[in-house]
Amino acid sequence: MHEFPDVIPFVTIIDPKRRVGLKSQRIKNELIPVKSTRPLEEGSYIFKTRKLIMFNKIQEDLQKLIDEFLDDDLQMFYQTEKLRQATRVKEVCAENFEKEVVKNNDVRNFIVEIFKHDCPSCAFNGKVFNAFSRKVEKHGYGADLPLFRLSIDNKIPFLGNFGYSPIYMFVKKDADNNITECFTLDPP
Secondary structure, eight states, X not given: OOOOOTTSOEEEEEEEEEEEEOSEEEETTEEEEXXXXXXXXXXXXXXXXXXXOOGGGHHHHHHHHHXXXXXXXXXXXXXXXXXXXXXXXEEEOTTTHIIIIISOTTOSEEEEEEEOTTOHHHHHHHHHHHHHXXXXXXXXXXXXXXXXXXXXXXXXXXXXXXXXXXXXXXXXXXXXXXXXXEEEEXXX
16 A cells, blocks of 8 residues: 555554564564464554545445455555654744744844645655755855745745745845845745
């Protein structure tokens, strides 16, 4: 089974009484098959399955899912944690933007990425922005050019309203923390 995007409705069933055995386990960096003589709790997962539920036929899909679960016709759904990419980008929101960025005397120039949660371009460009943040740090500009990430849903009066995403803005402040320059950068 493939991972479902967060915007598609799905139902997950977890059955703690039913366990699925591991095919192998890693002991001292070596894969060893799990022997059937071991207690199932030591080498197993709790059974978990996931199915899409369509809005136009919710009742039908849910009934089918329950029937398949009771008839033991569902497949185990294995899920690993999503990999987190190393980044020097600091996430901010409307609540802490003024304190962390505008009123912060240590921040003179900065770049802010404005993104939308369900935007495919934002997901791709966010990874590029993360890589860019590591390059900025590697070349010694991390303290001089901090990078921030802000959801488009936040209403930030200092930056205005946004009609699209992703947006990358370079902002420059004076010694009194007043914004003197603010312009859009071309996305990567």
